[in-house]
Amino acid sequence: MQLAFDDITTGSIQFSGIKDIEVSVLRLDKIHPVISGNKWFKLRYYLQEAKEQKKKRIITFGGAYSNHIVATAATCKMSDLEAAGIIRGEEPPSYSHTLLKAKEYGMQLHFTSREEYHHKKVPAELLNDESYLICEGGFGEKGAEGAATILDHTKNDFTHYCCAVGTGTMMAGLIKAALPDQKVTGVSVMKNNYELADNVRSLTNEKNKEWEIIHDYHFGGYAKYQPALIGFMNEFYRQTHIPSDFVYTGKLFYAISDLAQKHFFPAGSRLLIIHSGGLQGNISLKKGTLIF
Numbered sequence: 577m578q579l580a581f582d583d584i585t586t587g588s589i590q591f592s593g594i595k596d597i598e599v600s601v602l603r604l605d606k607i608h609p610v611i612s613g614n615k616w617f618k619l620r621y622y623l624q625e626a627k628e629q630k631k632k633r634i635i636t637f638g639g640a641y642s643n644h645i646v647a648t649a650a651t652c653k654m655s656d657l658e659a660a661g662i663i664r665g666e667e668p669p670s671y672s673h674t675l676l677k678a679k680e681y682g683m684q685l686h687f688t689s690r691e692e693y694h695h696k697k698v699p700a701e702l703l704n705d706e707s708y709l710i711c712e713g714g715f716g717e718k719g720a721e722g723a724a725t726i727l728d729h730t731k732n733d734f735t736h737y738c739c740a741v742g743t744g745t746m747m748a749g750l751i752k753a754a755l756p757d758q759k760v761t762g763v764s765v766m767k768n769n770y771e772l773a774d775n776v777r778s779l780t781n782e783k784n785k786e787w788e789i790i791h792d793y794h795f796g797g798y799a800k801y802q803p804a805l806i807g808f809m810n811e812f813y814r815q816t817h818i819p820s821d822f823v824y825t826g827k828l829f830y831a832i833s834d835l836a837q838k839h840f841f842p843a844g845s846r847l848l849i850i851h852s853g854g855l856q857g858n859i860s861l862k863k864g865t866l867i868f
């Protein structure tokens with residue numbers, strides 16, 4: 577398995593009706609068919625530390641559709657580490673595509689009740705000094721340090737970096753890597769998750785960087801969607817040939833397009849939108865919902 581970082585920054589794309597700013601996309605969805613998007617970046621320094629500490633197994637947490645779970649499974653396989661995933665909820669009669677993939681990559685799956693999951697309880701048989709724990713979604717300082725290296729794979733002549741925000745780890749990394757005159761705009765994919773700013777702040781000590789999180793484009797909440805979002809994703813694909821996912825990047829592209837129509841970004845701005853992957857999540861949608 578190899579990751580490919582060449583030619584992943586698009587030229588200026590046409591966002592309908594928007595003329596006064598330039599928009600490019602960093603296509604992290606293209607770096608690998610399974611470990612796509614931001615997850616490899618967030619994982620890289622955790623895995624490096626696990627190796628340095630001679631750990632044998634990575635343990636992490638996620639739901640049945642988690643991009644983080646499948647990326648951890650694939651990355652561990654690539655790095656010769658065992659992987660165990662603590663999955664939220666009872667074992668389902670049939671596994672999601674995500675869980676099947678994770679299993680295919682050799683991850684051991686441990687299903688836990690929502691209650692136990694909430695407390696991030698690790699099964700006793702996994703808790704030993706050969707195990708290395710990574711938080712849900714890769715949240716943490718090493719995750720942010722890894723995410724900061726996302727910007728090594730593009731030029732730095734942008735005025736704004738725009739990204740979807742789940743745990744805020746990627747956003748914290750982008751803030752670290754941004755130059756002082758570059759702004760980072762995050763779009764939260766959760767409803768009213770106002771703790772996010774504190775979470776981001778806890779991972780960066782960057783006082784003189786400008787960033788903000790927009791909370792108006794959650795479409796009902798995490799992994800929720802509405803016809804307007806799906807319609808936008810299809811139209812955006814027709815215009816740009818860029819596929820997006822309904823949990824993260826669809827909401828991001830929608831938000832940036834809408835904000836740009838409302839002249840949120842000053843004329844002359846040059847935006848880089850981070851396509852953070854996640855396309856595997858679309859498999860859970862009814863067939864025919866999306867045109868790609």
Ligand SMILES: *Cc1c(COP(=O)(O)O)cnc(C)c1O
Pocket residue numbers: 613614618643644713740741742743744745746747821824825852853854855
């Ligand atoms: C996990 C994920 C995010 C969110 O990253 P955080 O660092 O948790 O904020 C964004 N986009 C996609 C596609 C993801 O899978």
